[in-house]
Amino acid sequence: MIKNMILIVGLGNPGKKYENTRHNIGFRIIDELEKKELSEKAIPFKPLTFMNNSGKAVKKLTDNLQLTTNNLWIIHDDIDLLLGKIRISKNRGAGGHKGVESIIRELKTKNFVRFRIGINRFAQNQKIEKFVLEKFTKTEEKIVKEMIQKTTEAIEFCLKQGIEKTMNKYNL
Secondary structure, three states: OOOOOEEEEEOOOOOHHHOOEHHHHHHHHHHHHHHOOOOOOEEEEOOOOOHHHHHHHHHHHHHHHOOOHHHEEEEEEEOOOOOOOEEEEEOOOOOOOHHHHHHHHHHOOOOOEEEEEEOOOOOOOOOHHHHHOOEOOHHHHHHHHHHHHHHHHHHHHHHHHOHHHHHHHHOO
């Protein structure tokens, strides 16, 4: 175990079929983080399990690295936030997100940091499962790219300044 190691997990579904879908925003942010020189104390990770089984991969890796959930950050899509918004929280329920539910179930705790990424609210007549697997429109994609940059900045800031200062700065 490396003291103060942070595991940063971006949630999504593996495979070409799911690339650039709303549900895979966590993967896209991890891809961006991997281009940057993060602290040597940060490990970006994309589980190769499907979203609803994310907890299995996260549990295995946290066990192997001997990390506590205090050192776990999860990045995931949030249908309750408008596109372009991010919310950073800690020790919260899953809010209906199946990937987060899987992690809470496997780790037996909700005490970890979450970077919730707004993918837009879905229309009431639309099924959530279909909506989250749609790709962003060309118009939305511009906002998505800005949101990815903002989130990577927030993560870099958090690594240096801590969760409280990051929440104060980015949860506007």
